[in-house]
Amino acid sequence: MKLFSGIYSAGLILLLLLSPTLSAQTLSVGAGDIHCFKLHPSPPASVPQGDPNIDAVYYAINMDIDYPARRITGSTSIGFKALVPGLQEIYINLTxxxxxxxxxxxxxxxxxxxSSDKVSFTLPSPLSLNERTDVTIYYDGVPSSTGFGSFTFGSMYNHPSVWSLSEPYGSSDWWANKNSVDDKADSADIIIICDTSFTAVSNGLLISKTITGSKARWHWSTRYPIANYLISVAISNYSLYQNWFRYTANDSLPIVHYLVPEIINDLIPQLDKTVEMMKLFTGLFGEYPFxxxxxxxxxxxxxxxxxxxxxSSMAxxxxxxxxxELAHQWYGDKVTNRTWQDIWLHEGFATYSEGLWYEYLNKEWLKEYMSLRAVPARAAEGTILVQDVQNVFSIFDFNRTYAKASWVVHMLRTITGDSAFFQIIREFHNAPGLAYGNASTSDLEQIATRIYGSSLAYFFDQWITKPGYPKYLVTYNTSRLMTGGSKTSITIDQTANTAGVVFRMPLDITLSTALGDTTLTIDNNTAIQSTDIITPAEPFLVQIDPEEKILKEVNITRRYPDELLRDGIQLYKPWPNPASDNISIGFELIQTKKITARIYSLTGELIAELANEELPAGVYTYPLTARTISSGIYIIQLSADDKQYRQKIAIIR
Ligand SMILES: [Zn+2]
Structure with missing residues (x-):
């Protein structure tokens, strides 16, 4: 589900300039502002509990829609098996x-x-274990509308319209069922009777449409397992636009679009992208589940x-x-959370899949997309594992369940690498017991650990069951080595993290020098960790995770040598010393200064002037060849602000 309306926050619209042959395109990301709800979620009085003694295997939902009266007359035939021997007393959820x-x-x-939103009855004779029977429950009246508007008599473009959105608890607001997310029926039929001016749309295939007088009977049927909250009706004055996804030389999947006539034609180029996305996701995730x-x-x-x-129902x-919504067909629909505590398995994957589409369009866009998602992800409060499943706000908290969870999926990819990552997410919806069934975080953890080849318990523990994210306080100092090059001593401190959680992550540290970049990846696994990095020259830039692989905050402070801190200038020791060939003479400024850099003999004779100019803050290196200079001891003198800084060098020829 995607909660937000079509309102974008201007701050989250990013202009991306493509190559000159392409026009500028906009990567716009739904802001997910929970204040944009058109309907404010109201939690049910209590979370429905399905009868734990039955296993629902089949539903046939019949509903006759009386739009003017805002009423339905309906029935549900429920096929179920006994999960306990001698079962006789049963209840079915119905508002x-x-x-x-x-x-x-x-x-x-x-x-x-x-009573209490349950229809309870006693079978004339008890069922034996696993014995199947069927009952039909008849009802009529005004459906409830809880959560995000589980059943709505509304309108679109002034067309009377009816739609359902049961997730998470609202299915029994409008049809009778065992309202438990972890019990999927093996198949379902949905039969809608409505005025002939309507088109009625539901799950699976349209088996028949028959007209009797002013009424049309639409019979939809699915032969795939389906969770109660994924059964839907959508009824309006729809036009139909259909195209096809060809998945073998001879087989095509119909892709249908039921939209109001006012907008459908203009949207055809956009709707056609569904086929390309289906192709992409089939390649990445495996065959479309239905x-x-x-x-x-x-x-x-x-x-x-x-x-x-x-x-998918779409605004x-x-x-x-x-x-x-397409990615949800694998993650959410084919494999469904066992409890709503693990909703991140739906929304984290679906939200990340938006990024996979952008990455497919342009390799650089995934990073941009994740940067946009990082803003709400860092604002997430509490744990991704939902602590209060009574509260639909808490289940569908955008910052946690969508933004931060998409980062968890991204970081799983960071750690395992592309090949293992895609193998993990393919197996997650394909594994026996999970495919067309239910899963929890521990199921994903087991699969990920097996494919990655090393325990990922720490990863799921820190990101799913603990709050916050790493706030890296980084301090470093650099010193020139006698062997040439530079040593940077760096300390990474996570003690500012929320609730003292220490995040173990592979952390890239990149040092940029005049001679190129050096990246070291450390297994950052303690609250305070130090490491040294050798670079061929003085670093002018130190970056932590420059590729944005980790949800984080970084604060980098350089510990300056006393001289540099006091005067804003430091002359490095020359290298090599003694020298017979090329000499590297370097210094650093931390503010703009007018400087001179000169070589003198011990008697004060000027041998060479290397620099005489105003320079901005930075690390400067000047090469000098010793070949034109006689053997002896010389003074390198750097002058700025009427102060002199000196180093000796021996030249041996
Ligand atoms: Zn979603």
């Missing part, structure tokens, strides 16, 4: 705002009670988008949201 008319079992009407059915979009009237299985159609 109290819908009146339950009857519970029918094998043509027999069973006595029932309907390849025998369809993928598509149904426009709806709330903000953002929702990854209903095989038919807008920018690249990011199309990629996001």
């Amino acid at each position: 109290n705002t819908l009146a339950c008319d009857s519970v029918i079992w094998q043509n027999t009407s069973l006595p029932f009670t309907h 390849i025998r059915e369809k993928y598509g979009h149904a426009q709806f009237g709330r903000g953002g988008g929702m990854e209903h299985q095989t038919i 807008r159609f920018d690249d990011g949201i199309i990629a996001h």
